[in-house]
Amino acid sequence: MGQQTALYAKHLEAGARIVDFGGWDMPIQYQSLIEEHTAVRQQAGVFDVSHMTIVDIEGADAEPWLRHLLANDVARLKATGDALYTGMLNDAGGVIDDLIVYRMNAGFRLVVNCATRKKDLAWMQSQQAGYTVTLTERPALAILAVQGPKAIDIVAQIINQRFSDEDSSRVSGLKNFAGVELEQWFVARTGYTGENGVEIMLPNLEAPQIWDQLLAAGVKPIGLGARDTLRLEAGMNLYGHDMDENISPLSANMAWTIAWEPAERDFIGRQALTEQRNAADALxxxxxxxxxxxxxxxxxxxxxxxxxxxxxxxxxxxxxxxxxxxxxxxxxxxxxxxxxxxxxxxxxxxxxxxxxxxxxxxxxxxxxx
CATH class of the missing domain: 2.40.30.110 (Aminomethyltransferase beta-barrel domains)
Known part of the structure; x- marks a missing residue:
């Protein structure tokens, strides 16, 4: 038996077929992969992605440290809730992991892949020397990804019931790669399907109730099988398949995630990528x-x-x-x-x-x- 999210019992209730995924007992599908895939494309589906790792970064040097650690530049995140996609690279320019980073009221939040959690944390901790920065995992938070044409409207209705009309409007009005903090919740306009939708980070204790509310509103539970077909239709990378620590982001359709300017920003892997970009033999x-x-x-x-x-x-x-x-x-x-x-x-x-x-x-x- 592997680790279980706060929604494990809900998956069993919904008839999920459970598989091991990076040491977690996760739903691969509930009834039909095709039906789940179609539900997200045409209406709305909810994914339990609580197996992913949330790491909060705080401290006086949080921003300069992340500007050194990541290939994309967190200085581009101007407002609380702003997000960007980036690679975390090794010195040779290989992709240790791909992740999303958010600017929060009290620093930054990273969401990294569950299968790379140990090596990600070890790498980040090894790069802390000389920086005043703290890393805090958030295992008490669940993550629900609600995706599809009707997803945002349904989530906004639940936000209205749980918080206020004003907060509901803030969620409805979110632009892509932007989020809003609502007490212990964080709702972001991000996803892995090529559809409109949001990802909700909330306390584990509240996740089952919100799951039930989503299903009662017509949102379909979606397993990892349909998550993979959806992300591939959207052309989105899967770590360990389309890139890894031996693959340059220049060979993984991730060149757009590299912030070359300002030229003086010395992010990890920059020298190797510069040499690769200037080499006579194209990657x-x-x-x-x-x-x-x-x-x-x-x-x-x-x-x-x-x-x-x-x-x-x-x-x-x-x-x-x-x-x-x-x-x-x-x-x-x-x-x-x-x-x-x-x-x-x-x-x-x-x-x-x-x-x-x-x-x-x-x-x-x-x-x-």
């Missing part, structure tokens, strides 16, 4: 693949890439699935930067695929051409 890149004939694109399959000079090189699928929204195969693949055409080796047969920008579905609609 491989993470691209989207589309296969509209029958079959499934799966992680680990070889991709045969044809270069502009007619030669061929190999790439690899890092994440792949059958898209419930598009009704055909999609994948993320790491391929040579100079690739012009691709085919995937499926049981010894080379099947042509289209190369597109990472990202296939947003707000329920196809986004590639």
């Amino acid at each position: 491989p890149v993470l691209k989207g693949l589309v296969m509209e004939e029958r079959g499934v694109l799966r992680e680990g399959l070889r991709v045969e890439c044809t270069m502009s000079d007619g030669s061929t090189q190999d790439g690899v699928i890092t994440s792949g699935t059958f898209s419930p929204t598009l009704k055909h195969g999609i994948a993320l693949a790491r391929i040579p930067a100079d690739t012009e055409q691709c085919a995937v080796d499926i049981r010894g047969k080379l099947v042509p695929v289209r190369v597109v920008k990472p990202g296939f579905v947003r707000h329920g609609k196809k986004i590639f051409s």
Whole structure:
């Protein structure tokens, strides 16, 4: 038996099939993965993501420390609740983890992956020398991700009942990557599905009641299976698959998360990334693949890439699935930067695929051409 979130009993009540996920007993699906996926695309679904690790950063040097620790620049977070996505890199420029950081009233909040918790905390603690900063885990907080076209309206109604009309309006009016603190709650306009929605951090003791209220309002419980198909349709990375500590963010479609300016900001991994960016031999890149004939694109399959000079090189699928929204195969693949055409080796047969920008579905609609 693994660790259990405050909602474990609720998952059993809802008929969840439980699996081990990074040492946690988590719901992979409740009834039908396709139905859960479709509920998020068309209405609203709720995910228990309390297995993820919340770390609050406080102290006189909290901001300068994070500006050194992270590839993106927290100085860009001007208002309480503002958020950004970033990589935490090692000295070689590899991705130790990807995470979201929020500016809070009393400092900053990081939400990191559960499978990387130990190494993340060890790395952060090893980088504290010379900085007045404290790291505090928040295991007493649960995280509910409510996603879908109707998600924000439903959450705003619950906020109205729990807090006030004014707080409900603040949640309804949140812009992407912005949040609001409501007593012990924090509600942020972030997510992992390509849909509108919010993530709610709240005390474990309150989570079951809010879960029940969401389900009573028509929100469907969603497991990790649909969470993966949704994030892949949205073109979002999964740590340990699309990137890891041996992969540069420049090879993981994360170049946009690197804040190169101001030039004097010496974040960990900057020198290595600068050398990679200036190297004559281009790094491989993470691209989207589309296969509209029958079959499934799966992680680990070889991709045969044809270069502009007619030669061929190999790439690899890092994440792949059958898209419930598009009704055909999609994948993320790491391929040579100079690739012009691709085919995937499926049981010894080379099947042509289209190369597109990472990202296939947003707000329920196809986004590639």
